[in-house]
Amino acid sequence: xxxxxxxLKGFKSFASSTTMQLEPGITCIVGPNGSGKSNxxxxxxxxxxxxxxxxxxxxxxxxxxxxxxxxxxxxxRAEVQLTIDNSDGALPIDYAEVTISRTMFRNGGSEYAIxxxxxxxxxxxxxxxxxxxxxxxxxxxxxxxxxxILHATPEDRRGFIEEAAGVLKHRKRKEKALRKLDAxxxxxxxxxxxLTEIR
Ligand code: ATP
Numbered sequence: 001x002x003x004x005x006x007x008l009k010g011f012k013s014f015a016s017s018t019t020m021q022l023e024p025g026i027t028c029i030v031g032p033n034g035s036g037k038s039n040x041x042x043x044x045x046x047x048x049x050x051x052x053x054x055x056x057x058x059x060x061x062x063x064x065x066x067x068x069x070x071x072x073x074x075x076x077r078a079e080v081q082l083t084i085d086n087s088d089g090a091l092p093i094d095y096a097e098v099t100i101s102r103t104m105f106r107n108g109g110s111e112y113a114i115x116x117x118x119x120x121x122x123x124x125x126x127x128x129x130x131x132x133x134x135x136x137x138x139x140x141x142x143x144x145x146x147x148x149i150l151h152a153t154p155e156d157r158r159g160f161i162e163e164a165a166g167v168l169k170h171r172k173r174k175e176k177a178l179r180k181l182d183a184x185x186x187x188x189x190x191x192x193x194x195l196t197e198i199r
Pocket of ligand 1: 011012013014031032033034035036037038039040063064065066067068
């Protein structure tokens with residue numbers, strides 16, 4: 001599995017549609033300060049489902065949409081498409097190539113698709129969670145983040161490893177199931193109370 005191409009359109013400084021073809025191995029992005037190198041990394045995190053505006057270096061989620069320049073008006077939507085080579089079947093889907101896309105509109109709406117089929121954020125998260133490139137982005141180490149990883153508490157460090165190993169998905173499912181059990185317990189208690197009252 002490797003990242004094959006990335007297309008940005010209306011995302012941050014990339015107003016026009018821009019596609020980067022990537023190869024297996026190491027890719028370097030070079031350019032002057034402020035030319036948009038980190039915006040490319042933000043786009044990767046965003047298309048994979050990142051929900052935190054701060055992680056995307058913005059104040060609010062709409063900040064990812066091209067805000068305009070002196071020569072170009074702002075755009076109404078941001079779109080990113082990420083194509084992943086899945087010929088080794090690392091992603092649990094029957095396609096040798098998987099394209100994930102995310103679109104956001106200025107009115108706040110967001111759309112996701114996997115191979116052009118509209119889907120939910122959860123579907124994207126589940127697809128990626130076993131691959132080690134999940135939403136929490138521990139595989140994307142931003143500037144200044146190295147320090148926080150080196151100084152992380154043992155619990156946080158375990159979180160990084162669990163995310164990379166794909167355990168987090170099961171932990172979240174377990175938490176959801178436990179919450180449902182709790183709610184059912186509450187319902188049973190209420191039912192028992194009602195039965196006592198009726199008798
Ligand atoms: P450095 O080397 O200094 O870290 P960089 O190449 O990583 O810089 P980025 O941080 O990716 O640069 O890009 C910053 C540029 O992106 C700034 O010029 C900023 O104005 C522009 N930018 C960010 N968000 C938007 C947006 N929503 N609309 C238009 N331009 C944006």
